[in-house]
Amino acid sequence: MTTSNDRAFNEGMSNEENPPESGPDASRPSPMNTLEQIAHLVRNCTDCPLSGGRNNAVPGEGNPQAEVMFIGEAPGFHEDRQGRPFVGPAGKLLDGLLGSIGTNREDVFIANMVKCRPPDNRDPAPAEMAACTKYLDRQIELVNPKLIVTLGRFAFGRYFPGEGITKARGQLREKDGRKIFPVLHPAAVLRREELRPTMIEDFKAISEILEGKIEDAGMEPGVTAPAAPQPAQFSFMDAPGQAAVSTAPAETSSVNVEDAPQPEQLTLF
Numbered sequence: 210m211t212t213s214n215d216r217a218f219n220e221g222m223s224n225e226e227n228p229p230e231s232g233p234d235a236s237r238p239s240p241m242n243t244l245e246q247i248a249h250l251v252r253n254c255t256d257c258p259l260s261g262g263r264n265n266a267v268p269g270e271g272n273p274q275a276e277v278m279f280i281g282e283a284p285g286f287h288e289d290r291q292g293r294p295f296v297g298p299a300g301k302l303l304d305g306l307l308g309s310i311g312t313n314r315e316d317v318f319i320a321n322m323v324k325c326r327p328p329d330n331r332d333p334a335p336a337e338m339a340a341c342t343k344y345l346d347r348q349i350e351l352v353n354p355k356l357i358v359t360l361g362r363f364a365f366g367r368y369f370p371g372e373g374i375t376k377a378r379g380q381l382r383e384k385d386g387r388k389i390f391p392v393l394h395p396a397a398v399l400r401r402e403e404l405r406p407t408m409i410e411d412f413k414a415i416s417e418i419l420e421g422k423i424e425d426a427g428m429e430p431g432v433t434a435p436a437a438p439q440p441a442q443f444s445f446m447d448a449p450g451q452a453a454v455s456t457a458p459a460e461t462s463s464v465n466v467e468d469a470p471q472p473e474q475l476t477l478f
């Protein structure tokens with residue numbers, strides 16, 4: 210996995226070592242030629258109603274040349290306060306999971322589908338995701354990661370709409386020429402301790418994918434994943450009707466983003 214020794218760490222890195230002129234879509238007349246420009250645009254964006262309720266937009270951050278890019282759903286309370294992704298309890302869990310495979314957030318890039326916190330942590334609306342996708346699209350183009358890891362149902366649905374995360378998680382996929390590896394949302398693991406082994410195994414698989422041990426799209430990682438999670442209870446997991454093994458009634462939880470209480474559960478192992 211790439212190390213951070215010779216790389217800067219922030220979303221605003223000038224990208225001088227990775228000039229946009231060499232990027233895959235540098236010819237288009239866009240102001241989003243660097244991650245720094247994207248971050249500036251996001252912080253000043255009013256393209257959807259979420260701008261009205263934010264304290265801080267959360268553009269995303271990390272290694273501009275990361276091999277792995279993590280995509281979550283939306284900022285939560287802590288992220289809105291700090292303007293950084295995954296800095297609450299779910300973020301601490303993510304940090305621990307990254308550490309468990311020998312990396313850290315300085316080596317990866319972390320972003321969300323929408324850059325501003327939805328009120329009361331509700332699910333982002335389709336129109337809000339549509340308005341915001343231009344930023345994430347361009348971040349992916351510029352970082353150009355070897356692997357995209359989607360965190361939870363919404364981010365997975367960006368690439369495979371209508372499929373359930375409980376069935377798909379832990380399986381390497383390919384979409385539009387990019388490798389996609391869906392895992393559960395860390396907040397789901399905080400709320401359901403029994404999902405922790407599944408999450409740990411899925412993160413081990415990330416290392417195997419980067420090492421080339423898992424190459425075929427759709428191939429099950431070389432680890433034995435536990436059975437698919439039981440009834441989805443949170444919106445970052447499957448919607449009713451999507452979960453492969455869910456027998457739960459329709460869920461209406463509004464807890465959908467990076468907030469998650471119970472920090473006492475953060476111990477990874």
Ligand code: SF4
Binds near residue numbers: 258341
């Ligand atoms: S969520 Fe995205 S599109 Fe909406 S205001 Fe924030 S940055 Fe702009």
